[in-house]
Amino acid sequence: MNEMKNLNSYDELQSKLIGKDKAYLLLYKNGSEKSDCAFKNVHSAIKSISSITFFSADLNRVRDIHPEYSITSAPVLIEFEKGIFKNVIKGCHDNKYYKALFEDAVYYAETKNNEKPAKRVTVYSTPTCSWCTTLKSYLRQHRVRYTDIDVSRDQRAADELVKRSGQMGVPQTDINGEMIVGFNKARINELLEIKG
Numbered sequence: 001m002n003e004m005k006n007l008n009s010y011d012e013l014q015s016k017l018i019g020k021d022k023a024y025l026l027l028y029k030n031g032s033e034k035s036d037c038a039f040k041n042v043h044s045a046i047k048s049i050s051s052i053t054f055f056s057a058d059l060n061r062v063r064d065i066h067p068e069y070s071i072t073s074a075p076v077l078i079e080f081e082k083g084i085f086k087n088v089i090k091g092c093h094d095n096k097y098y099k100a101l102f103e104d105a106v107y108y109a110e111t112k113n114n115e116k117p118a119k120r121v122t123v124y125s126t127p128t129c130s131w132c133t134t135l136k137s138y139l140r141q142h143r144v145r146y147t148d149i150d151v152s153r154d155q156r157a158a159d160e161l162v163k164r165s166g167q168m169g170v171p172q173t174d175i176n177g178e179m180i181v182g183f184n185k186a187r188i189n190e191l192l193e194i195k196g
Helices: 011-015 033-045 093-113 130-141 154-166 183-192
Strands: 003-008 020-029 053-058 075-079 084-090 121-126 147-150 172-175 178-182
Touching: 011 020, 011 053, 020 033, 033 053, 033 093, 093 130, 121 130, 121 154, 130 183, 154 172, 154 178, 172 183, 178 183
Parallel strands: 003 053, 020 053, 121 147
Antiparallel strands: 020 075, 075 084, 121 172, 172 178
């Protein structure tokens, strides 16, 4: 069972990131409702994820990490790839959201070594959209790497989506510049050369 390792300083974080392909750090304030919510849900989501390292730091005690990444609020989940700061997820989300995020990260790590020449695939989705989940599962099943953009949290991406496709519904998939609205399996199979 995976656990979050509690950190006490920025230097400790830097030393622990060495040699880690993928790691997450939850910055939270113990006793704050949103932070306690994020801590509980991340903790629940990581139990079955063994190949990623998870850290946490209570900002009531640790004061030298968040300024290094220009973080001004808590809770925040920071994603690191090979020790490099990659992404920030603010606020508290349900454990299904975190679990999907971590499982995608594990999936990418596993497929990196045995993938076909990659096509650029971006899925525009929302956490509550069942067709989005179906589409992403389908892509994972066929070992297709993709970038997932949650348009419910990224207004600029949502606006860009409407500008490009004329539609605001999700899922939408960009495959090497071609937009596919909905889960159009036949077109996705054609563009990604998926048999079946």
